[in-house]
Amino acid sequence: MALNNIYNEILMEHNAHPDHKHKLSTASDCKTAINPHCGDEVLVKKGINPTCGDEIILELNVEDGVIKDAAFNGQGCAISQASTDIMVDLIIGKKIDEAIELTDLFIKMVRGEEKNETKLEELDEAMALKDVSHMPARVKCAVLAWHTLNEMLKEKESQK
Amino acid sequence: MNQYKNFFPIMRRYKDLAYLDNAATTQKPDMVIDAVDNYYKQENANPLRGLYALSQKATEAYENAREKIANFIGAAKHQEIIYTRNASESLNLVAYSLSDLLLKENDEVLISIMEHHSNMIPWQQAVKRHHAKLVYLYPDKNGLITTDELKNKLSPKTKILSLTQLSNVLGAKQNLKELIKIAHANKTVVSIDGAQAIPHSKIDVQALDCDFYSFSGHKIYAPMGIGVLYGKEKYLNEMPPFLTGGEMIDYVDEQTATFAELPYKFEAGTQNVGGAVGLSAAIDFMNSIGYDTIIKRETELGRFAGEELSKLPYVTIYGDKDFSHHHGVIAFNIEGIHPHDVASLMDSGDVAIRGGHHCAQPLMRYLKCNFCCRASMAFYNDEEDIIKLVNRTKYIRSYFNGAK
Ligand SMILES: Cc1ncc(COP(=O)(O)O)c(C=O)c1O
Numbered sequence: 001m002a003l004n005n006i007y008n009e010i011l012m013e014h015n016a017h018p019d020h021k022h023k024l025s026t027a028s029d030c031k032t033a034i035n036p037h038c039g040d041e042v043l044v045k046k047g048i049n050p051t052c053g054d055e056i057i058l059e060l061n062v063e064d065g066v067i068k069d070a071a072f073n074g075q076g077c078a079i080s081q082a083s084t085d086i087m088v089d090l091i092i093g094k095k096i097d098e099a100i101e102l103t104d105l106f107i108k109m110v111r112g113e114e115k116n117e118t119k120l121e122e123l124d125e126a127m128a129l130k131d132v133s134h135m136p137a138r139v140k141c142a143v144l145a146w147h148t149l150n151e152m153l154k155e156k157e158s159q160k
Numbered sequence: 161m162n163q164y165k166n167f168f169p170i171m172r173r174y175k176d177l178a179y180l181d182n183a184a185t186t187q188k189p190d191m192v193i194d195a196v197d198n199y200y201k202q203e204n205a206n207p208l209r210g211l212y213a214l215s216q217k218a219t220e221a222y223e224n225a226r227e228k229i230a231n232f233i234g235a236a237k238h239q240e241i242i243y244t245r246n247a248s249e250s251l252n253l254v255a256y257s258l259s260d261l262l263l264k265e266n267d268e269v270l271i272s273i274m275e276h277h278s279n280m281i282p283w284q285q286a287v288k289r290h291h292a293k294l295v296y297l298y299p300d301k302n303g304l305i306t307t308d309e310l311k312n313k314l315s316p317k318t319k320i321l322s323l324t325q326l327s328n329v330l331g332a333k334q335n336l337k338e339l340i341k342i343a344h345a346n347k348t349v350v351s352i353d354g355a356q357a358i359p360h361s362k363i364d365v366q367a368l369d370c371d372f373y374s375f376s377g378h379k380i381y382a383p384m385g386i387g388v389l390y391g392k393e394k395y396l397n398e399m400p401p402f403l404t405g406g407e408m409i410d411y412v413d414e415q416t417a418t419f420a421e422l423p424y425k426f427e428a429g430t431q432n433v434g435g436a437v438g439l440s441a442a443i444d445f446m447n448s449i450g451y452d453t454i455i456k457r458e459t460e461l462g463r464f465a466g467e468e469l470s471k472l473p474y475v476t477i478y479g480d481k482d483f484s485h486h487h488g489v490i491a492f493n494i495e496g497i498h499p500h501d502v503a504s505l506m507d508s509g510d511v512a513i514r515g516g517h518h519c520a521q522p523l524m525r526y527l528k529c530n531f532c533c534r535a536s537m538a539f540y541n542d543e544e545d546i547i548k549l550v551n552r553t554k555y556i557r558s559y560f561n562g563a564k
Contacts, residue, residue, distance in 0.1 A: 007505060007559070016560075054498075077498035078560075141500060 006135065007078065010128035014082035019089065021081075024059040024071045043156060047148030049080065049140050056084055058148050062156060065096050077141050079132065084145035086126045096153050103150040109133065110142045164449070164457075164540040169193065171540065178511045178545035183328050183356060183489055183536030185378045188438075192381055195441035196434050207433055208407060208424075222433045225440035226423070232443045233373065234364035235390050239422040242389040242396070243431055247355035248278035250374030250389035251322075253426065254351045255282030257399040258320060258372070262349065263290035268317040270348070272297040272305055273526050274327040277519040279353040279374075283322060297323070298526070302480040303332030310339055314346045321350045325357035329518050329527075329534065330479035331462065331489030333357060336368050344369070349395065355379060359538070360458055360487040362451045365390050377435060382442035386435030389426070396422050403428040449539065457539040458488035461546060465490050465535060468550045474557055478527055488537035491518070494553060497560050499533045505559070506533075509552040511545075 025042040043060040056074035060067055070088045087106070091099045106126055108114035112133035120127050132142040165171035167189040171179070179187065199221055205212070207219040223238070230238040244250045263269070269283050273296050287294045297305050297313055305323070314321075321343045326333045336352065343350050351372035354363060358375045365373050372395070377386040391399075401408060401419055405428040410418040419425045446454065466483025469475045474495040479486060494502055499515030506513050514534045517524045524530050535549055 007501070012560070077500040079501065079504075135504065138500065138504060 006129070006131045006138075008128055010086070010125055011078060011082040014085040014125075015078040018072075018081060018085040020071050020085050021073060022071050023073060024061060024069060043152060045148055045152045046074075047144050049076070049144050054080055054141070054144065056080065056145055056148065058084075058088075058145060058152065060149075060152065062096065067091050067094055067096070067099055072145065076144070077138075079129070079138055080141040080144050083126070083129055083142045086128070087145050087149065090124055090126060091149065096157060100150060100153050100157075103146045103153075106146045107143050107150070110139050162540070162542045165542075167191070167445075168540060174510075176510045178541070178548040180511060180513050180535040180537060180541065180545060180549060182359070182538035182541070183379070183534065184514055185384065186359065186381050186538050187540070188383065189381055189442075189445050191445045192383065192438050192441045196383060196438040199434050199437040203437075204434075206430055218433055221437050221440075222431065225436040228440045228443050229388055232363075233358075233388075233390060234366050236366060237393060240390055240393055240396065242391065242423045242426040243436060244374075244387040244389055245385055245432070246378070246387035247353060247374045247376040248387075250372075250387050251279050251351075251353060252282045253389055253402040254322070254372050254374065254391070255286045257402050257426075258349065258351070258395065259283075259286035259290055259292075261395070261399045262319045263287070263292045265291040266317060267292040267319045268295050268315060269293070270295050270297060270310075270313055270318050270321045270323075272299065272323055274299060274303065274330065274520065274523050275322075275324055276328055276353065276355065277521070278355075279322055279324060280522070292319075293317075299327075299330070299332070302485070303327055303330035305334055305339060307338055307342055310342055314343065314348060316346075318343075318346060318348045321348050322353070323350070324353040324355075326354075326360065326487060326489075327479075327520075327523070328356045328489065329491045329520050329523055329532070331356075331486035331491070332479055333361065333485075333487060336370070340369050356487075356489070360455060371395055377439040377442060380439075380442055381445055382439040383435050386432050386439050388439075393422060396426070401425055401428070405429050407431075454539040457541075458537055459484050461537040461541055461543070462486040462488040462490060464543060465537070465546045465549060468546060469553065472550075472553060472557070475553065476529075478529070478532060488541075489534065490536070491532045491534045493529060493532050494557055497556060499531045501560075502533050502553075502556055505556045506549070506552050509548070509555065511549050511552050513549070 046057050048055050054076035056072050059071050061069040070092050072084045106123055109120055110132045129142050132138050168187045170187045203217040203221050205215040205218045207222045226238050226241050230241050269287055271283055283294055295313055297309055299305055340350050349371045352370045354373050354375040359380050371392050373390040375388055378384040408420050408425055408428040410420050463484040470477055476493045478491045503513055503515035517531050
């Protein structure tokens with residue numbers, strides 16, 4: 001039962017000091033909002049983990065198909081909070097289709113469906129969550145943000 | 161290993177494990193596992209239908225178990241014992257069939273905010289079907305429903321009171337006798353969710369004078385998949401059936417059917433005879449330990465756990481401050497750490513506890529905590545298990561703080 005390694009330094013650090021836990025807009029849950037500081041359009045989406053009721057609100061600023069800025073809010077366990085912060089770190093500056101691919105890859109990793117280390121290196125720090133695949137009860141905590149982002153970006157793509 | 165753990169194969173297999181999730185399900189002793197094994201090896205056939213010796217054996221095993229259950233909870237007649245899969249099914253049966261019998265538009269059903277979802281959602285559905293209303297009782301700070309609270313909420317429209325005897329979060333046991341008397345004086349029929357009470361207290365349904373009593377076998381050392389509904393004959397006779405089909409009928413023609421007598425009217429389809437045999441063995445097991453010992457050990461362990469954890473300034477414990485009133489159920493939070501993280505880190509230290517909303521979301525909101533951790537004890541636990549729990553709590557706290 002040595003699952004302690006999921007609570008590793010990377011995860012504990014992102015949980016204790018999230019870089020991206022703040023607001024881009026004043027919205028709580030609608031599809032688009034305006035950043036009051038710069039007037040940019042912000043995409044907003046709320047993700048809910050139905051097993052525990054944890055909530056995160058994800059905000060994206062997308063311009064010309066590139067994620068210019070992103071942030072999150074909400075409450076949750078260390079795994080979901082750190083996972084969200086790590087994800088936001090990773091996707092800022094990425095193109096929409098690249099970000100979708102990364103979310104797919106992450107979801108496959110924590111479900112234990114993708115084990116190829118070279119491939120997983122694309123996920124950078126998010127690889128620290130790999131061992132969640134051995135904790136079925138916690139997979140939902142880890143994928144909450146990634147799943148929410150995935151849906152959000154696919155909605156955006158379909159509006160083209 | 162203490163002498164009681166030795167009765168349980170799982171405890172012998174995982175010697176280092178502090179299993180503190182007994183409110184979710186208890187472990188099974190050899191006696192129960194062997195009884196089920198023996199039934200399937202020696203006596204298995206489809207009961208009731210068969211006209212041959214083996215089927216007769218299965219029928220006897222099934223009915224002897226029913227008789228034992230009736231004695232165990234002090235029922236007047238074995239016909240008042242209905243087998244179900246679990247407490248949830250028993251509670252659904254009552255909510256469905258009793259509401260069909262009693263509820264009219266604008267009537268009221270009274271439950272408490274402490275109900276497990278299994279004694280809440282069935283009533284939400286029932287009042288919706290009958291255009292009736294669901295009214296809530298709220299506990300005092302110790303988790304008890306006072307007689308004043310009950311009197312305030314009862315009205316001429318209150319047809320049914322359905323109440324948990326012991327909260328799976330707060331561990332508080334209601335003064336049922338008093339509450340039931342008040343409800344009956346109001347002509348309100350009373351159904352009790354005994355899922356958490358029966359592991360920790362000797363039940364006498366006639367002394368309580370409740371009209372219905374539900375519980376699960378798996379929380380009292382029996383296999384999963386067998387549960388019980390006790391109901392007074394006068395109500396069970398009048399209530400429409402719940403599930404219908406094989407075994408529960410007398411005479412069937414193309415358009416209509418007449419229903420079998422009690423208890424078979426409420427037991428549609430082939431039943432879990434192995435489970436009934438297991439439950440019977442579990443009752444023998446509990447009797448061999450004795451409720452006196454069970455209650456004494458669980459009260460003491462609950463008190464010890466509550467007192468030790470409450471010495472830690474960053475731990476909040478919910479419910480009565482006198483932990484000997486918790487029946488071995490301690491719900492708590494470690495400041496700043498999500499219960500799911502606590503449970504995972506407990507697990508990596510060989511301590512099994514539950515973290516989450518405990519199937520009681522409205523209660524969690526009422527307690528303003530949304531989720532919590534819960535350690536729940538059975539008589540086979542010991543001080544060593546509790547010390548592990550407390551030490552692990554300290555470790556988790558320092559681990560999280562260290563990262564800050
Ligand atoms: C108070 C209470 N009622 C009902 C139930 C439902 O029991 P089961 O899941 O066995 O149907 C539980 C189980 O946790 C409970 O604690």
